[in-house]
Amino acid sequence: MNLFNIIKNKQEYWLVDQIKKEDVSTESYIRELTEILGDWERLEIGYLSLLMDEQFESWLFEKNFNKISSIVEYTRKIKDLPVTKDRLVWHSLAEGLIDEQEYAELYEFCRSGSANKNTKQPIDQVMSSLENELGPEWRKHCYYFLQDGAFAGISIPHIEMGTEDEGRLFYFGVVPELRGQGIGVQIHRVSLELLKQFHATYYVGSTDVHNTSMIKIFEKNGCELRDRKGIYKIVR
Incomplete structure (x- = not known):
């Protein structure tokens, strides 16, 4: 089983x-x-x-x-998504407008000061795990967002392993100086649209119980609480 x-x-x-x-x-x-x-x-x-x-x-x-x-853990069906009227522009890493090193640096910047308590992996280990978990076309899932020409955040939408239509975000983050301004809600909303393009029919997102900012983003974008789990770790 x-x-x-x-x-x-x-x-x-x-x-x-x-x-x-x-x-x-x-x-x-x-x-x-x-x-x-x-x-x-x-x-x-x-x-x-x-x-x-x-x-x-x-x-x-x-x-x-x-x-x-x-x-x-929060969830919502990916249909009847609200129309986005944001000033955001987004690109995938596969477009080649920035390189993998620049994306890794932006990723590291976005996760600085996170309220999540799980131990962070070194960024080079994170980047190497993307291909392992998302497959050879992993760059098509790595998006970055700009507002007025400046980096605003990143998002990595994909279909959960072992499913056909469960949408997840490998990572989602906003640059520190733009937090608390509603940018996170906008990036998350666009990410749901991107999941729809990857043929997801529903979305599942999770965050630390102490990350009230992310919980508010879930709720503002119509997600509902589904579950709670503990995070446990064992080391050899």
Whole structure:
């Protein structure tokens, strides 16, 4: 039974996300996660990051997981999106107007001062994981946004691995000096339109429970709270 989505980055890390199903027992989740942990240990992977319902917390602590924080998950159907009348201009990295190094620097700038408590990966590791997780055409998913000719933020819309129509944002961020001005709501709204172009029929987004700014963006763009999970990590 497939009860977890797993993203594997060679020997460095595994990202494991619980798939919640109403008709699945607690014992089934524990049994499958135990198998995953066995493979993780046997293959000597660096660390494993897990998103899972907090009801499993005591068991996870017994298995030497550390809790990083908690996330909330929001969702909305991608239809009848509001018409955008923003001053934003956007391009994908695939257009070749900027290079990968410039995009990496913009990515790093956008994530500075983030309210998310999960440990940040080095930016070179993030960039190398994009192809692994998004495929050979990953540059087509890497968008950057400009307002009045200046960088305003980035967004990386894609279809969730293992699904045909679940839209996700690998990352979404606004440059620090433009935060609190409504730019994030605009970039997020355009990102939903871009997900529609990638044939997503619905969107799922998550953020740290303490990231009230991102939660407000979700709500302003018509997203509804779907779930809450803990973020846990185990290191070899």
